Amino acid sequence: MKQLLVLVFSVCLLGVSVTKSMAQDVEKESVETAFRNGRSLSGFSGSISSGSTKNTSADNKTKSNRYRIQVSSGKFIKDRFNLGFNINLERENIEDDGVRTSEDFFIGPKRTCYFSKSKIGSMFVSLTPGFIIYRDKRITSQS
Numbered sequence: 007m008k009q010l011l012v013l014v015f016s017v018c019l020l021g022v023s024v025t026k027s028m029a030q031d032v033e034k035e036s037v038e039t040a041f042r043n044g045r046s047l048s049g050f051s052g053s054i055s056s057g058s059t060k061n062t063s064a065d066n067k068t069k070s071n072r073y074r075i076q077v078s079s080g081k082f083i084k085d086r087f088n089l090g091f092n093i094n095l096e097r098e099n100i101e102d103d104g105v106r107t108s109e110d111f112f113i114g115p116k117r118t119c120y121f122s123k124s125k126i127g128s129m130f131v132s133l134t135p136g137f138i139i140y141r142d143k144r145i146t147s148q149s
Contacts (some may be wrong), residue, residue: 041086041128048079068102078116086120089145092134101138104146 042048052075060067073096080090094112099105114136123126 010081014030038125038127039120039128040122041082041088043082043085045082046079047082047088049077051076066102066148068100070100071099072096072100074097080116080118086123086128088120090116090118092116092136104144106142107145108142110138110140112136115142 020081020130052073054073056069056071058067075095076092078090078092080088081091084086089130092114097107097109099107114118115133116134118130118132120130
């Protein structure tokens with residue numbers, strides 16, 4: 007646990023030093039980049055999957071369902087430097103000789119540094135420490 011805290015702290019310090027070393031003439035850069043101070047950047051993504059297989063030789067059928075939702079949002083507090091949050095929710099259900107259900111929920115702050123002054127896109131590095139809740143439930147059928 008102590009090593010993990012030291013690693014997270016080191017990465018945060020590295021991010022601060024990289025951000026300070028990338029400081030440029032803000033007035034000129036603000037006009038040229040899409041990632042400028044005061045703008046917001048938000049995103050929503052998700053996936054849904056479902057499947058079924060049947061093994062006729064073993065007379066076994068498996069069904070699975072899964073979904074995932076991710077929401078993120080942030081505000082540029084400085085050109086090319088975004089602070090915000092991430093939320094992820096995922097659930098998976100598998101039915102074969104029993105029922106297995108797993109769920110996880112993640113929430114945490116997000117810090118993103120964009121490297122390019124381009125008007126259309128940029129490489130970036132993002133750090134999202136956070137809190138996760140995980141639940142796994144199994145019910146076996148008695149045949």
